[in-house]
Amino acid sequence: MATDLLDTPGVLDTLTAAVGADALITDDKELGFFGQDIFSVGQRPIAIFRPRTIEALSKGIAAAARAGLAVAPRGGGMSYTGGLLPADAGALIVDVSAMDSILAINEEDMTVTVEAGCTWAKLYNKLHPMGLRPPVWGTLSGLIANVGGGMSQNGVFWGAARGPIVSSALSFDVVLADGRIVRTGNPGMRPFGPDVTGIFAADCGAFGIKAQITLPLIREANAFAYGSFAFTDAAAFMAAISEIARAGLATEIFGFDPFLQAQRMKRESLAKDAKALVGVMKSQGGFWKGIKEGAKIVAAGRSFLDDAGFSVHTICEGRNQASADADLDAIDAIVKAAGGRPVENTIPKVMRANPFPNVNSMVGPQGERWVPTHGVLRHSKALPALNAILALYEQHREAMERLEIGAGYLFLTMGTTSFLLEPVFFWPDQLEQAHERAIEPAHYAKLTRFPANPEARALVETLRAGLLAIFASLEAGHFQIGRAYPLEQRSDPGAWEILKAIKQTVDPDRRMNPGSLGL
Template sequence: MSDPLTALEAVAEAVGADMLVTDEAERDFVGQDIFSVGRRPAGIFRPRDIDSLSRGIAAAAAAKLTIAPRGGGMSYTSGLLPAEEGALVVDVSAMNRILSVDEADMTVTVEAGCTWAKLYEKLHPMGLRPPVWGTLSGLIANVGGGMSQNGVFWGAARGPIVSSALSFDVVLADGSVIRTGNRGMRSFGPDVTGLFAGDCGAFGIKAHITLPLIREAKAFAYGSYAFQDAEAFITATSEIARAGLATEVFGFDPFLQAQRMKRESLAKDAKALVGVMKSQGGFWKGLKEGAKIVAAGRSFLDDAGFSIHTICEGRSQASADADLEAINAIVQAAGGRPVENTIPKVMRANPFPNVNSMVGPQGERWVPTHGVLRHSKALPTLNAIVALYEKHRAEMERFDIGAGYLFLTMGTTNFLIEPVFFWPDQLEQVHERAVEPGHFAKLTRFPANPEARALVDRLRAGLMEIFGEMEAGHFQIGRSYPLKARSDPGAWNILEAVKHTVDPDHRMNPGSIGL
């Protein structure tokens, strides 16, 4: 069928009209991600379970509708945007159940729309969690989106998000359902689960995800450190990762530290303090830790250049403290100094906060670009990025474009550098719906600023070139990161063959990841 309205009627007949949304404002909303406004879809399909998802996709295939899978919508690389007019967005947010928690076999199975925060709230009182347990946007970002886009933060010492998957139930482009793995073992033969991990929905829509479980640590130790010199900062960060001393190792440059400190008031810190006190396992210990946070205020990083923040976990407090002491020795040898550890304490106590940071402190637009590097490439990459910014300094100052960095290590092998931009520009529906209403009401509403955005686009293109020269990898590939150009030709041919097998008509998120 070529007429989208007739095609939508066929989908509605298959699943029921209540699962199909054609409201204009809703269609505009799902045609956006954090950075881009794309094409308005013909409609939105919101299945409630795997059966309705399968029926709806089968009907869409028969009607020759292009499919745009959507997770939580927290991406910035156009991977969730409809590739053409008249597409059908498949929004799995209503499929948000936790289907089973198996404490004997240490697995959990969820529907794709379950958020990382909801999963945490279920498992944390049980003393359980997946080894890699979400991104900072996990209040909105869901497990299915994480498995499609990949990403990293909580549990980064164990790798990226997709490394935790044991198996998927996937609905293919014709509506058929396949299961990868066998729920308890991912690689029973060739790793089919891995083919669907990080595919941005190009191969199918993940409906059910099974993850392994581990027991929560019994003890924690937190460290924060300041460095004036980028080389010393990177040297220490890499060595902490190589030594495997912390479950999370992340850092900021001076600009991003300043942005973070401007975001929240001390009243917010006091609210976060409740979570810190609860997480300490005892009233008096929690009270002591909370008092430290209040006493530290927001000035403890004022004179820092770069900062590292670490979270050590242990079976006992002695083991966690021993790992932190080893980190202290690494920092001291590199020329850093310890500072008050407020940031990792508050973040770990409240792992999935509001997503107000998707805009700047005054309401500026925000977008990141990242590269996952070998440790030996981290400092040359940072130096090349600094040179790029120096080259465009006058233009960046003219358009009031601020630039900072998030740094994070992944496992013992990888160093992530995530440059971010802030600039005055118009906000969209995606921002208004995600940011807390009270916070959004206080923000400055800047007019559209196409010249500044064009410069941000050019700077991001420059970053892509640098990351390519440094042989970086990426998450959230979408339609922004050049997967084909960075792939071995033979390996790329295999991906194209998989695409042809599971989606011969190329109707499942066409163009995503370059397929």
């Protein structure tokens, strides 16, 4: 709903009366920032609503409904698929970052309840000293990304062997489009009857705003074993990744192609690795063992992957060191049978010791723009997808080279059934407020300031459309659907009618993040 169709002062007065002036932000620069995500600049909101309690959130949403405002929920803002961008100018953006409390930790029942704005890093830092964590415990952007956003957008990384992020939720407290508060599920069991919690999971805020989330807890492993392996052949590399996943030998399995590997090596520094040694030492279970492992990282430097081609990195967890080592030995056998070789395990060791680093990698090492596009595939479809993507790039090779568009891949498995293939693009282009606010100031100051590059961005858009067509032909699924991934076209017609019926029930006026999910 456009701003010029609203009596803006009157609407703001209505909202202020309901929630108080301190909960509303109308500063011009802030409105500009909240109207963008990592990839796109969207429509300008009328205001930012930042509630501090579920009761305040409920009152504000009810007031927005009375005023006829569309509402766009926002988590940590790490999205790049338009899910947090208002469909039209004049919407109310709901920023849950002030609702960031850890409300209850129950070690007897093994649950934790948090407010939606709690970051994955904050939750980890609270639980880790207690030897606890959720089974699936965040994405790499968890220093900024929050639990509510994760439950709305879905995603995967830490604990990927146990599935995607939303699989770990037990129940939600959700505020609907009219301000009603609904509790889904049962705090000790999901599902209890039909899975109502699942209806609101991965909805990109189309059905309601998650205010509180209850997650199960597991005990941290007592022992870890880390493996890194190099391949020269893509097919052998992907076959080994799939077999490691099918065997259930690691909690995290991820890999890089040569381009993305080189980007990572250029981006980081030995000095930064040295800082990470503190975390490595703490994570190893003993001071002298930590010193030994840290010394290996320094000795390996940044050359250990120079001739690696493709690399895969694994983290095995066990109740004792013998069991973790046995799993790593089995992985080593799979790798060698596929023609790979072990290399220094610096990458998984440092990442696991410091699971939520800064998000400087949301741009290229020189300050290039960055955007991924992914597909979650069956193992049998992963290599055909890679071959089709390479053919797509070959069609556009001349223009990609001229416009300096680099392309790499992240490979990751989820459970025993799913292979995530994530092509990423880097290109010289103008950075936005979203980048400036998220990147460490000292790092941001060193980056090249490229001018706006509409021609390169247009080609990136064309390439992303080509990727979506390839993934659709291979029946891939997606996270973080937002407004970028075509849910309706990929859904069974009957299932899509059910989703539309749910939307009609929880949001009959279509005011809750209209257009997200294609609803």
